[in-house]
Amino acid sequence: MTEHILTANDFRIRHMIKSDVDQLQAIELDAFPELFPPTSFLKEYSKPNSTVLVAEIDHNLIPIINGETSLKLARTKYRKGFTGWNSGASFITGMLINWLMAEENHIISIGVRRGYRGLGIGKLLMNYLIESVITNSSNSITLEVRESNFIAISMYKTLKFKIVGKRKRYYSDNNEDALIMTLCFDQQQKSTNAHI
Numbered sequence: 501m502t503e504h505i506l507t508a509n510d511f512r513i514r515h516m517i518k519s520d521v522d523q524l525q526a527i528e529l530d531a532f533p534e535l536f537p538p539t540s541f542l543k544e545y546s547k548p549n550s551t552v553l554v555a556e557i558d559h560n561l562i563p564i565i566n567g568e569t570s571l572k573l574a575r576t577k578y579r580k581g582f583t584g585w586n587s588g589a590s591f592i593t594g595m596l597i598n599w600l601m602a603e604e605n606h607i608i609s610i611g612v613r614r615g616y617r618g619l620g621i622g623k624l625l626m627n628y629l630i631e632s633v634i635t636n637s638s639n640s641i642t643l644e645v646r647e648s649n650f651i652a653i654s655m656y657k658t659l660k661f662k663i664v665g666k667r668k669r670y671y672s673d674n675n676e677d678a679l680i681m682t683l684c685f686d687q688q689q690k691s692t693n694a695h696i
């Protein structure tokens with residue numbers, strides 16, 4: 501059998517469901533190992549102003565390595581390689597958390613599993629959010645990003661986010677500054693895009 505090469509077309513974006521929690525925790529631990537305390541995804545699920553998007557793929561498309569599926573590398577929570585995946589579920593490779601506050605969208609977190617980066621999943625998640633913002637009542641999306649995180653900054657720039665400010669010593673683990681990046685929609689843009 502020829503090996504299937506994964507592309508962005510293999511991934512779908514949807515809103516989280518409760519049974520995604522273990523996989524979401526594993527993705528967060530992989531993308532933000534320094535984060536403490538970890539996010540309560542069940543809490544995010546029940547907050548009316550929070551949206552958690554996930555990128556999923558059919559588990560049958562995940563490669564078999566040495567006769568074993570690579571979906572369950574470690575079976576115990578918090579062990580290196582724990583994926584949080586359970587038989588029958590789709591495999592989640594990325595997540596995005598957005599809060600809608602006073603008609604402003606704020607991206608709280610976006611992360612993709614290490615082995616699945618560079619395939620377009622980050623952009624798929626971002627574009628899904630951008631499309632949904634076009635149809636809601638807010639006019640902007642804002643986020644903070646570490647000044648040294650050139651991959652994320654490059655992704656936001658390709659999506660037309662602009663650097664609008666800086667928060668000094670925003671990250672307590674190393675006192676790094678955060679860049680504030682914003683994507684603004686004017687009303688005309690919203691009505692044009694809404695008819696695409």
Ligand SMILES: CC(C)(COP(=O)(O)OP(=O)(O)OC[C@H]1O[C@@H](n2cnc3c(N)ncnc32)[C@H](O)[C@@H]1OP(=O)(O)O)[C@@H](O)C(=O)NCCC(=O)NCCS
Pocket residue numbers: 531532610611612613616617618619620621622623624644645646649650651652654655658
């Ligand atoms: C940032 C992150 C979410 C990007 O996800 P991803 O699925 O790898 O990104 P994509 O494949 O969709 O690529 C999107 C853009 O990111 C940039 N990018 C991705 N990989 C890159 C690399 N290795 N080098 C430079 N730029 C890169 C490019 O601008 C790319 O756009 P392009 O394909 O049009 O050139 C992912 O790297 C990640 O989870 N990082 C750890 C957590 C993190 O830093 N989150 C952001 C916090 S603000």
